[in-house]
Amino acid sequence: MKNQDFRQAISEVRAELERHRMPAAAASRVRAQIERQAARPARQRLPRAALLAAGVAVALVVVYARRGSERALQLPAGFEAVGRSPDLQLVVEGAPPAVAVRAGSCTLGLRGWGRITAQAGTQLRRRADGVELLSGVADFQVDKRAPGSGSTHVRLAQGVIEITGTHFSVVERADGGTAHLFEGEIRFHAPDGRTVTLAPGQSIRWPLAPEPAAPPDAAPAAAASPAAAPAREPTATAIVDKISALRAKRQYRELADELERLMSVEKSARTRERESFELGTVLSYHLPDRTRACAHWARHARAFPAGRYAPEIADAQETLHCDGGESP
Amino acid sequence: MGQAKPAPPTAVGPATFDDCYVRHRDAVYRLCLRYGAGRASFAEDVTQEVFIRLFQSFAKVDQTQPVSDWLYAVASRACISRLRRDRSMLGLLTRLFHRAPEGAPSAAQLFERHEAAAGIMKAIAALPPRQRVALCMKAIDGKSQKEIACILRVSEGYVSRLIAAARATLTERGWENID
Numbered sequence: 001m002k003n004q005d006f007r008q009a010i011s012e013v014r015a016e017l018e019r020h021r022m023p024a025a026a027a028s029r030v031r032a033q034i035e036r037q038a039a040r041p042a043r044q045r046l047p048r049a050a051l052l053a054a055g056v057a058v059a060l061v062v063v064y065a066r067r068g069s070e071r072a073l074q075l076p077a078g079f080e081a082v083g084r085s086p087d088l089q090l091v092v093e094g095a096p097p098a099v100a101v102r103a104g105s106c107t108l109g110l111r112g113w114g115r116i117t118a119q120a121g122t123q124l125r126r127r128a129d130g131v132e133l134l135s136g137v138a139d140f141q142v143d144k145r146a147p148g149s150g151s152t153h154v155r156l157a158q159g160v161i162e163i164t165g166t167h168f169s170v171v172e173r174a175d176g177g178t179a180h181l182f183e184g185e186i187r188f189h190a191p192d193g194r195t196v197t198l199a200p201g202q203s204i205r206w207p208l209a210p211e212p213a214a215p216p217d218a219a220p221a222a223a224a225s226p227a228a229a230p231a232r233e234p235t236a237t238a239i240v241d242k243i244s245a246l247r248a249k250r251q252y253r254e255l256a257d258e259l260e261r262l263m264s265v266e267k268s269a270r271t272r273e274r275e276s277f278e279l280g281t282v283l284s285y286h287l288p289d290r291t292r293a294c295a296h297w298a299r300h301a302r303a304f305p306a307g308r309y310a311p312e313i314a315d316a317q318e319t320l321h322c323d324g325g326e327s328p
Numbered sequence: 329m330g331q332a333k334p335a336p337p338t339a340v341g342p343a344t345f346d347d348c349y350v351r352h353r354d355a356v357y358r359l360c361l362r363y364g365a366g367r368a369s370f371a372e373d374v375t376q377e378v379f380i381r382l383f384q385s386f387a388k389v390d391q392t393q394p395v396s397d398w399l400y401a402v403a404s405r406a407c408i409s410r411l412r413r414d415r416s417m418l419g420l421l422t423r424l425f426h427r428a429p430e431g432a433p434s435a436a437q438l439f440e441r442h443e444a445a446a447g448i449m450k451a452i453a454a455l456p457p458r459q460r461v462a463l464c465m466k467a468i469d470g471k472s473q474k475e476i477a478c479i480l481r482v483s484e485g486y487v488s489r490l491i492a493a494a495r496a497t498l499t500e501r502g503w504e505n506i507d
Contacts, residue, residue, distance in 0.1 A: 003502050003504055004447055004448070004502060004503055004504065005444070005503075005504055005505050006448065006467070006498060006503040006504060007505045007506075008444055008505075009445055009447060009448035009503075010448060010467050010468055012442040012444050012448075013442075013448060013449060013468065014468055016445055017361060018358075020354075020357075020358055020361065021354050021357075022354050022357035022371075022372075022375065023368070026357070026372045026375075027353055029372065029376075030353070030375055030376040030379060031349065034349075034379055034383050037380050037383065037384075285496075285500065286500070311458075311486050311489065311490075312489055312493060315456040315458065318456050318457075319456050321415075
């Protein structure tokens with residue numbers, strides 16, 4: 001990587017610009033425009049209206065083109081494409097058919113159920129009672145259930161998430177996974193019968209830690225508490241040290257993984273917001289992974305609607321041109 | 329003011345619009361040139377926009393204060409708006425079909441004798457508009473964070489974060505000694 005002196009370069013810029021004058025032709029063009037403006041102030045509005053009309057026309061063309069390309073996606077019955085990244089590679093495989101996102105990301109709609117934003121590496125299929133997440137990282141936005149219609153589920157290799165109308169994200173790996181709840185309420189049912197109820201802002205990791213041996217005279221617990229199930233939070237110093245070390249070594253992929261892992265650990269909203277912001281900046285500027293970054297910023301905005309980092313996030317989204325295609 | 333149509337650029341108050349235009353057009357043009365990464369068409373358009381605004385509100389501009397301060401603030405904000413517009417789909421299309429003004433040097437020609445200057449202008453041009461303007465105000469014009477906040481009509485804390493983010497990006501791209 002090149003190492004250049006900012007101070008020296010800026011003084012060159014300053015000196016070069018200082019010598020520069022507005023070209024005479026440009027000065028007279030501007031002068032003429034000002035005089036024209038003085039004579040006909042009302043006509044200034046015409047080009048704006050034309051530009052607005054052109055903008056609307058371009059937006060319609062883009063929307064039409066997107067719809068056209070989404071129709072081309074072959075999806076199993078029940079699924080519809082809502083949004084997609086330009087680099088999306090998606091296949092349908094297995095029986096019953098599962099959607100596998102090979103590259104990019106997409107948002108899939110399930111009529112009457114909700115929306116799922118799936119990242120690369122995610123495999124999922126429709127089930128009679130909801131959705132089965134076979135692997136990968138997915139963000140679920142489930143419609144509110146009508147009273148009396150019962151709950152719906154996301155099935156996992158090592159448990160079931162019972163949903164009553166909510167928004168949450170899930171990371172499912174071969175050896176376990178995590179879920180983080182943004183809104184509503186979910187219940188995680190472990191294969192051993194334990195149930196953990198999560199409130200907004202809480203996370204859970206599976207497989208659940210083994211239950212401590214109960215004292216002989218203790219009554220059996222009916223259900224595990226959310227505080228017991230999530231992974232134990234490391235000390236703040238240990239977190240800072242680890243993150244600093246990864247940053248110093250410029251191991252950004254490992255840093256992103258570590259931050260994602262830390263976010264699944266229960267802690268204060270303020271700390272989670274900071275970690276989420278850190279993760280977003282790593283994805284946006286250091287890796288960079290535009291699709292993942294845009295999806296992350298969309299999740300961040302939903303989790304922290306009046307967040308402390310809103311201006312920086314707006315800048316990052318602007319830099320990445322996060323236009324909503326990959327975020328619901 | 330308000331109901332009467334503005335008079336053509338003639339004598340108003342202690343200085344005339346013509347005086348202001350002749351005296352300050354180069355400074356405004358240079359300011360726009362650096363935010364537009366040396367693009368003459370960008371600088372000319374924004375300079376025109378700024379002086380049209382000055383003409384329209386000339387009678388309201390506080391003549392006891394240097395008009396250069398007013399122009400600096402308006403030009404900086406106009407550059408941010410224009411840069412944001414340029415990054416939109418419509419802005420890209422407009423630039424695609426826009427012809428460079430006659431006789432104007434290209435961005436590459438402007439700094440061709442200074443490799444470092446050309447390099448930093450390219451790096452700054454890659455920053456988001458607000459970061460770009462805040463960093464230039466600090467590094468090139470030596471403005472304080474308080475002054476920048478006042479000009480851009482944002483909080484000091486936000487200016488601090490803009491500059492920190494710009495520094496981090498430039499450091500990441502190999503630039504050292506960023507004040």
